[in-house]
Amino acid sequence: MTHLNSLDVELAQELGDFTDDDLDVVFTPKEFRTLQPSLPEEGVELDPHVRDCVQTYIREWLIVNQKNQGSSEICSFKKTGSRKDFHKTLQKQTFESETLECNEPTAQAGPRRLKVLCHVSGKGPLTACGFDLRSLQPDPRLENLLQHVSAEDFEKQNEEARRTNRQAELFALYPSVDEEDAVEIRPVPECPREHLGNRILIKLLTLKFEIEIEPLFASLALYDVKERKKISENFHCDLNSDQFKGFLRAHTPSVAASSQARSAIFSVTYPSSDIYLVVKIEKVLQQGEIGDCAEPYMVIKESDGGKSKEKIEKLKLQAESFCQRLGKYRMPFAWAPISLATFFNVSTLDREVMDVEPTVGRSSVGERRTLAQSRRLSERALSLEENGVGSNFRTTTMTINTFFKQEGDRLSDEDLFKFLADYKRSSSLQRRVKSIPVSLKLEISSAPETINCCLTPEMLPVRPFPENRTRPHKEILEFPIREVYVPHTVYRNLLYVYPQRLNFANKLASARNITIKIQFMCGEDAGSAMPVIFGKSSGPEFLQEVYTAITYHNKSPDFYEEVKIKLPAKLTVNHHLLFTFYHISCQQKQGASVESLLGYSWLPILLNERLQTGSYCLPVALEKLPPNYSMHSAEKVPLQNPPIKWAEGHKGVFNIEVQAVSSVHTQDNHLEKFFTLCHSLESQVTFPIRVLDQKISETALEHELKLSIICLNSSRLEPLVLFLHLVLDKLFQLSVQPMVIAGQTANFSQFAFESVVAIANSLHNSKDLSKDQHGRNCLLASYVHYVFRLPELQRDLPKSGAPPALPDPRYHTYGRTSAAAVSSKLLQARVMSSSNPDLAGTAHSAADEEVKSIMSSKIADRNCNRMSYYCSGNNDVPSSTAAPRPASKKHFHEELALQMVVSTGMVRETVFKYAWFFFELLVKSMAQYVHNMDKRDSFRRTRFSDRFKDDITTIVNVVTSEIAALLVKPQKENEQAEKINISLAFFLYDLLSLMDRGFVFNLIKHYCNQLSAKLNNLPTLISMRLEFLRILCSHEHYLNLNLFFMNADTAPTSPSPSISSQNSSSCSSFQDQKIASMFDLTPEYRQQHFLTGLLFTELSAALDCEGEGIGKVQRKAVSAIHSLLSSHDLDPRCVKPEVKVKIAALYLPLVGIILDSLPQLYDFTAADVRSGKSRTNGSDEEQEGVSAINQNVALAIAGNHYLKTSGVMLSSLPYKQYNMLNADTTRNLMICFLWIMKNADQSLIRKWIADLPSMQLNRILDLLFICVSCFEYKGKQSSDKVSTQVLQKSRDVKARLEEALLRGEGARGEMMRRRTPGNDRFSGLNENLRWKKEQTHWRQANEKLDKTKAELDQEALISGNLATEANLIILDMQENIIQATSALDCKDSLLGGVLRVLVNSLSCDQSTTYLTHCFATLRALIAKFGDLLFEEEVEQCADLCQRVLHHCSSSMDVTRSQACATLYLLMRFSFGATSNFARVKMQVTMSLASLVGKAPDFNEEHLRRSLRTILAYSEEDTAMQTTPFPTQVEELLCNLNSILYDTVKMREFQEDPEMLMDLMYRIAKSYQTSPDLRLTWLQNMAEKHTKRKCYTEAAMCLVHAAALVAEYLSMLEDHSYLPVGSVSFQNISSNVLEESAVSDDTLSPDEDGVCSGRYFTESGLVGLLEQAAELFSTGGLYETVNEVYKLVIPILEAHRDFRKLTSTHDKLQKAFDNIINKDHKRMFGTYFRVGFYGSKFGDLDEQEFVYKEPAITKLPEISHRLEGFYGQCFGAEFVEVIKDSTPVDKSKLDPNKAYIQITFVEPYFDEYEMKDRVTYFEKNFNLRRFMYTTPFTLEGRPRGELHEQYRRNTVLTTMHAFPYIKTRIAVIQKEEFVLTPIEVAIEDMKKKTLQLAVAINQEPPDAKMLQMVLQGSVGATVNQGPLEVAQVFLAEIPADPKLYRHHNKLRLCFKEFIMRCGEAVEKNKRLITADQREYQQELKKNYNKLKESLRPMIERKIPELYKPIFRVESQKRDSFHRSSFRKCETQLSQGS
DSSP states (O other): OOHHOOOOHHHHHTOSSSSSSSSEEEEOOOSBSSSSOOOTTTTOOOHHHHHHHHHHSSOOEEEEGGGGGSSGGSSSTTTSSHHHHHHGGGOOBBBBBHHHHHHHGGGOOOOOOOOOOTTTEEEEEEEOOOOOOOGSSOOOOOSSSSSSHHHHHHHHHHHHHHHTOSSSGGGGSSOOGGGGGOOOOOOOOOOOOOOOEEEEEEEEEEEEEEEEOEEEEEEEEETTTTTTTEBOOOOEEEEHHHHHHHHHGOOOOOGGGGGGGEEEEEEEEOOOTEEEEEEEEEEEEEOOOOOHHHHHHHOOGGOOTTHHHHHHHHHHHHHHHHHHHHHHOOEEEEEEEOOOOTTTTTTHHHHHHHHHHHHHHHHHHHHHHHHHHHHHHHHTTTTOOTTTSOOOOEEEEEEEEEEEEOTTOSSHHHHHHHHHHHHHHHHHOOOOOOOOEEEEEEEEEEOSSSOOOEEOTOOOOEESSOOSSOEEEEEEEEEOOOOOOOOOSSSOOEEEEEEEEOOTTTTTTTOOSSSEEEESSSSGGGGBBBHHHEEEEESSEESEEEOOOOTTOOOOOBOOOHHHHHHHSOOTTEEEEEEEEEEEEOOOTOOSSSSEEEEEEEEEEEEEEEEEEEEEEEESSSSSTTTTTTGSSSGGGOOSSSSOOBBBGGGEEEEEEEEEEEESOOOOOOHHHHHHHHHHHHHHOOOOOOEEEEOOOOHHHHHHHHHHHGGGSSHHHHHHHHHHHHHHHHHHHHHHOOOEETTTOOOOOOHHHHHHHHHHHHHHOTHHHHHHTTTOHHHHIIIIIIOOOOOOOOOOOOSSSSSOOOOOOOGSSSSSOOOHHHHHHHHHHHOSSSSOTOOOOOOOOOHHHHHHHHHHHHHHSSOOOOEEEEEHHHHHHHHOOOOOEEEEEOOOOHHHHHHHHHOHHHHHHHHHHHHHHHHHHHHHHHHHHHHHHTGGGSOOHHHSOOOHHHHHHHHHHHHHHHHOOOOHHHHHHHHHHHHHOOOOOHHHHHHHHHSSSHHHHHHHHHHHHHHHHHOHHHHHHHHHHHHHHHHHSSSHHHHHHHHHHGGGGGGGSSSSSSSSOOOOOOOOOOTTTTTGGGSOOHHHHHSSSSSHHHHHHHHHHHHHHEEEETHHHHHHHHHHHHHHHHHHTOGGGOOSHHHHHHHHHTTOOOOOHHHHTTTGGGHHHHHHHHTTOOOOOHHHHHHTTSOOOOHHHHHHHHTGGGGGOOSSSOOOOOOOOOOOOOOOHHHHHHHHHHHHHHSSHHHHHHHHHHHOHHHHHHHHHHHHHHHHHHOOOOHHHHHHHHHHHHHHHHHHHHHHHHHHHHHHHHHHHHHHHHTTTTTOOOOTTOOOOOOOOOTTOOOTTTTTTOOOOOHHHHHHHHHHHHHHHHHHHHHHHHHHHHHHHTTTSSSHHHHHHHHHHHHHHHHOOOOHHHHHHHHHHHHHHHHHHHHHHHHHOOOHHHHHHHHHHHHHSSHHHHHHHHHHHHHHHHHHHHHHHHSSHHHHHHHHHHHHHHHHHTTOOOOOHHHHHHHHHHHHHHOOGGGTTTHHHHHOOOOHHHHHHHHHHHHHHHHHHTHHHHHHHHHHHHHHHHTTOOOOHHHHHHHHHHHOOOOOOOHHHHHHHHHHHHHHHHHHHHOOOOOTTTTOOGGTTTOOOOGGGGGOOOOGGGGGSSSSTOOOSTTTHHHHHHHHHHHHHHHHHHHTHHHHEEEEEHHHHHHHHHHHHHHHHHHHHHHHHHHHHHHHHHHOOOOOOOEEEEEEEEEGGGTTTTOOEEEOTTTTOOOHHHHHHHHHHHHHHHOGEEEEEEOOOOOGGGSSOTTSSSSEEEEEEEEOOHHHEEEEOOTTTTGSSEEEEEEEEEOOOTTSOOOOOOGGOOOEEEEEEEEEEEEESEEEEEEEEEEEEEEEHHHHHHHHHHHHHHHHHHHHOOOSHHHHHHHHHHHHHOTTTTOOOHHHHHHHHHSSOOOOOGGHHHHHHHHHHHHHHHHHHHHHHHHHHHOOOOGHHHHHHHHHHHHHHHHHHHHHHHOOOOOOGGSSSGGGOOHHHHHHGGGGOOOOOOHHHHOO
């Protein structure tokens, strides 16, 4: 293996060198949606908590990147977009199958002419009458085909030609691997973002009432009726004209741009059909009830003109005066609900909401994910009903025509919800509520991704925000109905105040029109109102006060106001809300002010230093408030002096609700307490501190903090998630920060760690939070990836004088603050390691004194006497003054590892269950540590402490045993184990980038060994290790990790002793080591190429393993190797061929493994045969059991196992039951094999081949054979079918990948998981739970399966190139084998193998590129091994001829000229070899014959052109002119041409099956003298019959073929057990005699090339007969099966083939069983006579045939078929079917028409025959005579009275007996008998009597049948029934003595008849049921009546007939001599 290590340095450089670390620590600035990040107001000293929050929200992300990741597989073009341009670099490969398609459709136009077949009985081959070859133009010839070149040069030229223009990356052509197994893709978590729901943009366009008299103000908000909740804040908007705005100028000091918005963006996280947009309209306060004020709007119309105009003017003036006086007060006016159900498309909701809910709010990562979702919703849930499919959410304009008038006493939200519920039910409130006509136009649409000029709810501009300001859009804050689990990422601090109700009912009279002034105060004097209230429309942005709307004359009004306040960042006890109550006088009184004060109330903002929110009922004070009132709550004000005067005696009369939306106030007790206590340690505070309602002293601090850490997890999930980032940061800080509390060292590490574990557990367990495909909680994943950074260790700076200036904490990013005073450094030296107190400090005692003094001075300096603080940590900042690093210094990664190791119980269990999180924390903290220490330059070995390494080792071991433990448990745990396994793999993957690689390799080795030790279930074990290794191998330095173990001692030893490995010599020098071992998995290899060795070991174990579910494991194993190779192939670092050679060398052992698994590969060739070449790949399940390699190959391979030279013994048992691989897995394995063969060093491969035993070589050839079929081109149209799997997969996969790669698993992945069993993509090892495609309904409509033409073309282009490249690699490989072995002597057996592969490749659909090379190789082979080829490989040669000929008929000129050249060379060399190329002639002729018979797509013109070209070659071949060769060639070509002529004919009769069979029959007959060809044609016929389901005829063809073979075998040798020629076949069919050979002199069987086919042997004969027997059995002729086997059995007995004898007798038994069970149920044929009349039929004119049709064919069916067919030939109007069966008179027919007469005929037997034909079968087999009857009368009508009804019986005799080798046989003889009326009557009565007899004797009796026959016999009303017959013929004795006999015969018939009737009536009596009694009596009565009527006639005898016998004179007898039956034309002519 050393040559692998001799890689030169620059190659190593190219592969990405090691020295540099792979991990990069990057700070990426956060993307903010707004132009400026949202920050607290300037210039305020923030408290620590707010500061921390803000810092968390604005600091940069810290991301640890893999440096080379970009060039590794994940970004390679296979996965990303660049593949779409890749196809442009490809050459279009031409495939004949595709060029044909384009030309075909034109052919089928116009009516077809029926081609006339001349002389049906003609013998002898048809001469090439119309076609003279020489008249054609030959194709261009290949130059220098005939020049003599040495074989070596020829091979060289071929090789050079093959090398040019090849595709460099094989895998670029291969559909990407099934990502189901792609565990190595680690989804990048989504970046944490602000949460946005589905966004809807609502624009107000116009608002017009019938009259316009005053300004009106609208506000919009969303309400959810079902949840009874307001789900958005208000959007204020007015559409007033400038004129009306002018009315209010006095009251609007300024108008901010932001208040002029007329469009809003609402966000809805949980869409439903219950959401309403409610528009409320207010107007300026005026005198009067709402109803009075609304009156004019309802009665006056502006359009009325006249009087109403004056009224309007008057109203306008009135309004103007109110505006001037009361402009700042409002009153309610009207409202309207708008249902949004149509937007959140209701039909989809029931289903969709289910999907959307869980993903939306619960997404780990706010905004971006939900944006994607909102997009999804907008396309799906939001799609409007009227949309056409595919148009995404169109903008909709709505017009609202009526508003409801507000009711003064029903203004609260409660009332609103009642109204909405009613409205939803009946969609009108008209009855109860007055409506106002209006026109409000809205535009509703889905909000686009980016909107110009948009403001957030805090009025911050959102990017992009252009300079030229248009009217802005406002984002409206959502109040979701349920929790939304998205951590805060922006600073938001809003307070909403909702005054609800005021009760002044018992208050003094003056309080009527009440308003409340609301202010946010920061102190008690009037000037301390803060401008923090958001303004409404057309006004300032912020206000100091706001007034509620007034209900006229209502003493206890309801309010619906929403006051939105921006909270100051720093809240103090002085902040409070102040409410002032006023009465507003609407009438203008002289001197009275507008407002009169009624009272005050207030609400402090903080309670116990915590934000107050919730509902309150406040008392109202009626006088001025006392000083310091705001320190207390209004309910609990201490008694004042003088006392405060309260309304209602201090009862609560004012209801109010306060809600906060804040990302700094946690609103959760546990979190609040935790943060407060943490901050008390960080900053100087005065003890005791107050936390909620308890006070905590300094001594209790440690205990309380621990408690609060433990309780963190009990806080509600929502606040915990919202503040997740901060909580985790704090906990991590506590775990490493050394702490001194009250002078004692405190240690929180363990508590903090356990709390983190608990939080991780609850996040993973929550059903509401999403996970990615590896089961990792998305929130934690994105925290670790983006947010986590090493905790900053706080410094405690001594307060001597002024504190040193700290950098502004808000912009603190990373802990690189400058070093603090030395004294603090010294301090550290003393403090013990908090987590491990045994490690004492190492500083010298000298320092101790210093420390003491520092400590004391510090304490003295303090203002507060405080002893609790964070000890200052030295945050790894290299600093000149730094003391030696003290032992106490805690590094986060060490602390974390230690805690993981020492954890116990549940904590430990959870840690390992969610190990991924802790692993990622470890890796990220290690990376930062390395980054900060600039350790990258130092050795990896010394980079981390030994203790840390021990901890890591322990962790890996524990996790491994945890995995093993889980796998032993039942199924449910497997999934868990897989996840842990994957996280461990990723952890070690990352460690390879950070730690010493030898160390990591040892961990990997431990892992493998530990798993094998603990698991005995192989599939599970392999599956685990595979996924583990697959992830490690996806490391970007994987190649370096494997290629560069220069010497074995640094490499860890083989980790897997579980699999035996044969030792081979361990010396490293290349010379001694045989190359063979390079292709095997040797122990040395495993040592030197550690990871690859492991992977191969797993693969080979998986392939060799059996057991439940192993198929899936094998798929995984192959897929792992495949994805690795494909990543190398597409890796830009590996482009150079020399690099690829090295990489291929690394993978050589794979070749050995693949060869060993040969018997397990899916056999594509068998699949071809099964589904007739048009195979598509079924699903996995179907394929598991599909036949793999054809049995004999498998046995040969299996039988010779012990010859294997591979390192890993599979098994030497010959009959090992392998687990077959399915098609996909096999294909993936094959492509890997081809890749190695393509890229490995070719000379190396040749050396290897030269050393291989022929057994192994044959295996390689078998493998190549399968490869050929495996990569066959499937064509464009079916590229859809074949690769639907692949496409389907790659589609799903593309979707999954894009999401995983772009931003983690999106909502779509979420839904997938929700639907698939097993909650995510690992369905354990259960075979059936592959992700069920049908369960993933989420495939959106745009992923249509019918792809565009461009896509199809592109796919076809790529798959065409793949097929070509794969086949060329196979060809290279064959050349290698030929060259390597031509020196050896085993080439004969190999030649056959190589030929097999070549022939197989020629039989697949190939591109012209490949064919050119393939034919070149073939010619080289012929030139080199011609003699061998013709002597040894007879069968291969025959196949080859057929394939080459097939290509000679190709429509592609290139292919044709190549094929001709090859065929010519083949002939020429065969002539050279034997100087009589009879055998090749024979093979070519037979090939042509079978080609013609079978190939439907075959084109004779092209072939004829090729024959001409070959003729041209032979004429130009000067070397051969002196020999008889050219004449023989010409003779052969003529022969071929005549066969072609027949073919042309066949083509013409393609549509007429009978005609076609006649023709084939004739062609076969013409080859009577050349048995091989006759045999071929008989087989062609059999094939055609089988296609038409005529199994009996097909069987007959084979019997004839067998008879032919038997004839020739008996000529050659005389064995008693062989049939004596065709005579022996007589029992099967009398027709077989025609196969008896023509005289011996015509043919001597020893002549070369004759009868040399594979069938002219004993086994061939048996084969044909067995096939025939099968077909007879299918056709239901079981008796014949017996006859056939009678011939087979003696041969089998002679061969002692007992196995076959067993199966034969088995089949015989089945046949006899069938005869017994099915006898009368069998259907044989139905026969029709068909006569053709009319010159249009040509030869067929006046011909009659008997057609055999399938059983139960009715006359109309065949009539319809023939009429239809000939109608198409001649035109329907020219074809006529003659309906009756009377003889046709030619003279009366129209000469221009074609007539067909069709008559039903029945088999006819003479009396004597019936004695032999006993069974039903015998009556239907070997039939030559048929009869039909024609009724007629002498007058010429067909039917008449009984006494004039004659009948003609016609008996036809056919040329051969049915069944024959065709389905219609010509009639050769016709006899007719005429029956006189009385004879007709006799026949009829006999028939009736027989029917009765059958019905009576039927067993079991059939009452219905019996009654039917009886009814027809004795029924009173039977017309022309028995009675009438008797009356006509028996009433009188006939005058003519000739008729005496007939009369008597009829009388006897009646006698028997009436007797039978009697029996029948009796029998019926026994059968009937009670309800048929009457019927029976009726029958009896009729019977008696009939009997009486007939008696006199039956009893009357003709006396002349009963005279004594000796009196009779003999000549008398003569006159009766069957005169009537004579063929007497005379009678007829008299009659006519």
